[in-house]
Amino acid sequence: xxxxxxxxxxxxVTLRPATATTPAPGPGLxxxxxxxxxxxxxxxxxxxxxxxxxxxxxxxxxxxTLLLSAIVVTGLSMLMGYAGQVSLGHAAFYLIGAYxxxxxxxxxxxxxxxLAAAPLTAAVIAALIGIPLLKLRxxxxxxxxxxxxxxxxxxxxxxxxAGGDIGLQGVPRLTVAGYEFASTxxxxxxxxxxxxxVVLVARNVIASxxxxxxRALATSEVAAESAGVPVVAYKxxxxxxxxxxxxxxxxxxxxxxGYVAPGSFPxxxxxxxxxxxxxxxxxxxxxxxxxxxxxxxxxxxxxxxxTAEGMPGYAPAVMSYxxxxxxLILVVLYLPRGLVxxxxxxxxxxxxxxxxxxx
Amino acid sequence: MTAADPLLRIEDVSRAFGGVxxxxxxxxxxxxxxxxxxxxxxxxxxxxxxxxxxxxxTADHGTVHYTPxxxxxxxxxxRIDRFSAHRRARLGIAIVFQGARLFHRMTALENVMVGAHAxxxxxxxxxxxxxPGHHREEAAITADALAALERVGLKDWAHRSAxxxxxGQQRALQVARALCARPRLLLLDEPASGLRAGEREALAQLIxxxxxxxLTMMLIEHDVAFVTRLADRITVLDLGREIAExxxxxxxxxxxxxxxxxxxxxxx
Ligand SMILES: Nc1ncnc2c1ncn2[C@@H]1O[C@H](COP(=O)(O)OP(=O)(O)OP(=O)(O)O)[C@@H](O)[C@H]1O
Ligand SMILES: [Mg+2]
Numbered sequence: 001x002x003x004x005x006x007x008x009x010x011x012x013v014t015l016r017p018a019t020a021t022t023p024a025p026g027p028g029l030x031x032x033x034x035x036x037x038x039x040x041x042x043x044x045x046x047x048x049x050x051x052x053x054x055x056x057x058x059x060x061x062x063x064x065t066l067l068l069s070a071i072v073v074t075g076l077s078m079l080m081g082y083a084g085q086v087s088l089g090h091a092a093f094y095l096i097g098a099y100x101x102x103x104x105x106x107x108x109x110x111x112x113x114x115l116a117a118a119p120l121t122a123a124v125i126a127a128l129i130g131i132p133l134l135k136l137r138x139x140x141x142x143x144x145x146x147x148x149x150x151x152x153x154x155x156x157x158x159x160x161x162a163g164g165d166i167g168l169q170g171v172p173r174l175t176v177a178g179y180e181f182a183s184t185x186x187x188x189x190x191x192x193x194x195x196x197x198v199v200l201v202a203r204n205v206i207a208s209x210x211x212x213x214x215r216a217l218a219t220s221e222v223a224a225e226s227a228g229v230p231v232v233a234y235k236x237x238x239x240x241x242x243x244x245x246x247x248x249x250x251x252x253x254x255x256x257x258g259y260v261a262p263g264s265f266p267x268x269x270x271x272x273x274x275x276x277x278x279x280x281x282x283x284x285x286x287x288x289x290x291x292x293x294x295x296x297x298x299x300x301x302x303x304x305x306x307t308a309e310g311m312p313g314y315a316p317a318v319m320s321y322x323x324x325x326x327x328l329i330l331v332v333l334y335l336p337r338g339l340v341x342x343x344x345x346x347x348x349x350x351x352x353x354x355x356x357x358x359x
Numbered sequence: 360m361t362a363a364d365p366l367l368r369i370e371d372v373s374r375a376f377g378g379v380x381x382x383x384x385x386x387x388x389x390x391x392x393x394x395x396x397x398x399x400x401x402x403x404x405x406x407x408x409x410x411x412x413x414x415x416x417t418a419d420h421g422t423v424h425y426t427p428x429x430x431x432x433x434x435x436x437x438r439i440d441r442f443s444a445h446r447r448a449r450l451g452i453a454i455v456f457q458g459a460r461l462f463h464r465m466t467a468l469e470n471v472m473v474g475a476h477a478x479x480x481x482x483x484x485x486x487x488x489x490x491p492g493h494h495r496e497e498a499a500i501t502a503d504a505l506a507a508l509e510r511v512g513l514k515d516w517a518h519r520s521a522x523x524x525x526x527g528q529q530r531a532l533q534v535a536r537a538l539c540a541r542p543r544l545l546l547l548d549e550p551a552s553g554l555r556a557g558e559r560e561a562l563a564q565l566i567x568x569x570x571x572x573x574l575t576m577m578l579i580e581h582d583v584a585f586v587t588r589l590a591d592r593i594t595v596l597d598l599g600r601e602i603a604e605x606x607x608x609x610x611x612x613x614x615x616x617x618x619x620x621x622x623x624x625x626x627x
Contacts, residue, residue, distance in 0.1 A: 201487045204486050204487050204488075205486050208493065209472075209481050209482070209486060209500070210481075210483045210486050212465070212472055212476075213476055215462060215469075216473045218464075219461070219462045219464075220460050222415055223456065223460040225415070225444040225445045226414075226415065226456070227445075227473045227474050227536060227540065228448035228474075228476035228477025229445055229476050230443075230445045237483050
């Protein structure tokens with residue numbers, strides 16, 4: 001077996017006799033399909049792929065919003081769940097992605113290049129500002145990221161090159177290899193593809209060496225350090241990764257709506273992402289998806305209510321804040337781990353009780 | 360490393376908390392392959408000393424030199440007292456903390472796999488893209504972690520959540536995690552405290568076999584019989600100061616030690 005260890009370290013501790021390990025053959029396809037996890041992934045994927053066909057026009061737009069939120073929340077949930085840091089300004093990275101895409105597209109740069117640049121720009125900016133920010137303890141990062149978003153909103157709102165308050169209009173449609181993404185459902189598929197990519201990256205990271213380091217430092221930074229986990233660098237990496245995800249969602253958003261303006265990235269949007277992550281359950285991919293779906297659908301209902309006749313113009317925003325507050329309190333009180341981990345725990349207990357009773 | 364260079368050399372190290380010295384002007388050298396016990400009454404500064412070696416505390420004064428392995432197996436002593444804890448871990452220093460420090464929401468196997476961090480390198484990009492080298496490294500880490508679990512008698516627990524382990528097994532799990540790092544210097548801070556007689560004996564046998572393999576260890580322990588059996592040399596701390604150092608026999612006959620430490624124990 002080929003260990004990535006230097007010679008000098010090899011001789012010290014023998015962990016096991018020198019026998020070759022043959023990997024156990026994997027379970028067959030039929031057996032794998034019967035696992036609840038695999039089955040769930042399959043069912044959700046099929047439904048997700050069919051939805052743009054089944055939904056009515058305006059509902060497809062809600063679906064795109066849901067998918068874009070899920071992309072952002074998957075990263076934010078990793079940041080909050082593993083690095084133990086709250087970002088109250090994550091919509092800033094969404095903004096950075098959207099403006100990167102919009103600015104490059106309106107400057108005659110190929111749109112696919114603009115889309116690729118969106119997550120990269122957000123990730124690099126997060127890495128740069130993360131160096132000082134992640135040294136902050138406790139809730140200071142939360143306020144620092146919030147401040148950052150306010151500053152960014154101010155910058156794009158004040159500057160001619162960013163379109164000021166009106167924003168950048170007339171962002172061309174995304175074109176990749178001659179195919180133009182024109183319809184709402186084409187953007188639903190684009191967002192779905194991006195979400196699949198983000199989920200795959202998140203899952204790959206969580207299930208491997210850096211992910212184990214992250215999960216370890218979530219429990220004890222001191223013990224993780226002593227095992228060789230570079231805690232500060234890892235926190236910076238998740239911060240940057242989560243910003244990259246947000247940037248990708250922002251890039252798609254810019255091409256989808258065709259314009260970007262400061263008003264599309266309010267502080268309320270950052271709160272919304274945090275609420276989605278907390279409600280779904282921090283540090284789980286399923287939690288991020290469930291949280292994003294639940295809140296998006298709820299907001300949709302509220303929006304219909306808030307914009308009904310006789311309601312004042314500020315009703316939707318006020319109701320959103322109120323609902324976020326109430327939901328957060330309810331989850332913290334009754335489901336402190338969030339929807340998905342609580343449901344998993346309930347399921348496992350039920351199964352354990354069944355096994356105990358039957359066997 | 361030349362015969363003259365010890366693996367670890369600590370010189371005049373001090374550390375105070377709020378104006379009170381926890382460790383004061385302590386010097387000691389540990390040769391490669393040696394098992395060094397550190398004993399002393401509660402609050403003597405033993406854990407503080409270990410944490411200054413592993414890097415979780417920095418010394419107010421004094422130096423720590425360590426001779427790391429290099430590609431050829433021969434290294435020069437390096438001053439490590441300003442190095443971060445994870446950098447020291449990469450140089451081959453592993454620690455088992457006093458009290459359980461398990462990683463929650465991870466299986467026993469995953470807990471141990473974290474220990475391999477110090478000597479492996481595939482990072483975020485390689486994991487995200489599932490590069491071939493990443494797969495090979497994961498397989499090697501898994502095999503090493505299973506072997507480490509087997510050595511401490513926890514193989515059957517590998518795929519269970521570490522959160523449900525009984526206390527004795529939690530200790531053993533931490534030892535396995537440290538072993539999975541393939542350390543050159545293993546620091547054990549009261550690994551036997553809270554263990555039952557059978558578990559203590561298993562731990563003593565494990566330490567003995569690691570010693571036979573030539574692993575350098577430092578061991579904090581209150582049970583003098585346990586220490587006498589396992590250690591080549593003993594350092595005695597009292598109120599932050601080193602009051603004696605020698606072979607177990609020398610320490611047993613040392614007047615100052617008897618007065619400060621052993622006297623209390625035998626009187627009790
Ligand atoms: N982080 C800290 N902050 C303040 N005081 C500390 C800290 N760590 C240790 N001390 C103090 O330093 C002294 C030495 O503590 P230390 O834990 O090193 O002793 P010890 O020899 O390991 O004791 P024990 O046998 O009880 O584990 C004690 O008086 C302790 O209260
Ligand atoms: Mg101690």
